[in-house]
Amino acid sequence: DAKTTQPPSMDCAEGRAANLPCNHSTISGNEYVYWYRQIHSQGPQYIIHGLKNNETNEMASLIITEDRKSSTLILPHATLRDTAVYYCIVRAYYGQNFVFGPGTRLSVLP
Amino acid sequence: GAVVSQHPSWVICKSGTSVKIECRSLDFQATTMFWYRQFPKQSLMLMATSNEGSKATYEQGVEKDKFLINHASLTLSTLTVTSAHPEDSSFYICSALPAGEDTGELFFGEGSRLTVL
Numbered sequence: 315d316a317k318t319t320q321p322p323s324m325d326c327a328e329g330r331a332a333n334l335p336c337n338h339s340t341i342s343g344n345e346y347v348y349w350y351r352q353i354h355s356q357g358p359q360y361i362i363h364g365l366k367n368n369e370t371n372e373m374a375s376l377i378i379t380e381d382r383k384s385s386t387l388i389l390p391h392a393t394l395r396d397t398a399v400y401y402c403i404v405r406a407y408y409g410q411n412f413v414f415g416p417g418t419r420l421s422v423l424p
Numbered sequence: 425g426a427v428v429s430q431h432p433s434w435v436i437c438k439s440g441t442s443v444k445i446e447c448r449s450l451d452f453q454a455t456t457m458f459w460y461r462q463f464p465k466q467s468l469m470l471m472a473t474s475n476e477g478s479k480a481t482y483e484q485g486v487e488k489d490k491f492l493i494n495h496a497s498l499t500l501s502t503l504t505v506t507s508a509h510p511e512d513s514s515f516y517i518c519s520a521l522p523a524g525e526d527t528g529e530l531f532f533g534e535g536s537r538l539t540v541l
Contacts (some may be wrong), residue, residue, distance in 0.1 A: 346528060357430075357517050357532035358468070401467075405528075411531055412457045412519070414468040 317341065318402045323419040326396075332389040334354045334418050338401030339383040344406050347378060349396040352417070358401065361387065392393045426452045428520050430533035437508055438472045440541055444504045446517040447518030453498035454520035458530070459491075483484045498523065508540040 319337045326332040338347065348363040362376045364367055364385075369376045375388040389396055401417040427450040437443050446456055455476050460468040470492050480493035486536045490503040490512075501520075505512055519532045 348528075350532075352468075355515070355535065355537070357428075357519075357535045359532070360529055363528060409471050411473060413470070414460075416467050 315363045316355050317345075317404045317413070318415050320400070320402055321413065322416060324388075324419070325421050325423055326392045328394060328422050329391055332392040332420060332422070334389075334400050334402075334420065335397065336387070337384045338402070338404045341382050341387050342406070345404045346406070347376065347382075347385050347388075348403045348405060348412065349374070349376065349400065350398075350403065350412075351400045353379040353398045354394075356366065357382050358414075361400075394424065396420065397422045425524060426450075426520075426529075428518065428531045428533040430518055430536045431515075432536060433462060433534060434537040434539075435541060436539045439509055440507055442504055442506045443508055443538060443539075444502055445502070445516055445518075447501045447520070447533050449499045449520045449522075449531070453518075453523045453533075454501075455498060455523040455530045456521040457495060457501040458519045458521075459501075460517045460519070462517060462535075468517060471503075475510050505538065508538070510540045512539055513540045 346365050349361040350358040352358045355410050364376045378385045399417040403412045429448045432444045457474045459471045462468045471486045472480045474480045474493050474495040478493045482488045495501040517535045524530045
C-alpha cells in the first residue's frame with residue numbers, strides 16, 4: 315500500500331502557482347519523498363525529490379515540513395501542459411520499487 | 425536525463441496469442457527493472473521486479489507463467505504476455521534503476537498499450 319495520501323483532484327488557473335499537498339505521516343528516517351507526474355497515456359516523469367531540506371529545480375519546488383510528515387509540491391507558474399496526475403511517493407534511497415497511490419489529478423485551466 | 429525505451433508503444437493482438445514487450449535502458453546499465461500495469465483511470469500497480477541474470481520476483485496475484493519476464497542483459501528486460509485474453513488489455517510500463525549510481529531516481533519508459541481482441 316502507498317504510504318502517502320493526496321487529494322484526488324485540484325484545479326489551478328494558468329499562470330498561477332499550483333500547490334499540491336501530500337501527507338506521509340508514517341515516513342521513516344531513511345525515506346525520501348519523490349514526486350512524479352503522468353501525462354495521459356505516457357510513462358511517469360520525474361519531477362523532484364528530497365529528504366529533509368526544501369528543494370528546487372527547473373520544474374518545481376518541494377517544501378517538506380520540519381517533522382517530515384507532509385510536503386508540498388509547488389509549480390510556480392502552471393501551464394496547460396502541466397495538466398497531469400501527480401504522484402507523491404516515499405521510498406528508501408536505493409533499490410526499492412516505487413509504490414504508487416492514486417495521486418492528484420491536476421487540471422490547469424485557461 | 426537517462427532514457428528508458430519501450431517497444432512496441434502499442435500493440436493489438438488476438439485472444440490466445442503471445443505478445444512480447446521490450447524495455448531498454450538506452451544510456452545506462454540497469455541491474456534492476458520493474459514492470460507495472462495500469463488499467464484505465466487507475467494508478468500503476470507493480471507486477472514484478474526483474475534483476476539481471478536471475479529470476480524475476482512477482483507480486484502477489486501476478487501469474488508468473490502468464491507474464492514471463494526475462495532480464496538477460498544490463499540494458500534489456502522483456503515482458504511476454506502469454507495466451508493473452510481481453511482482460512490482459514492494459515498499459516504496461518517498465519522502469520529501470522541505474523546500476524552503481526546513488527541518485528535514487530527511477531527512470532520510466534513511455535509505456536506499451538496492449539489491446540487484446
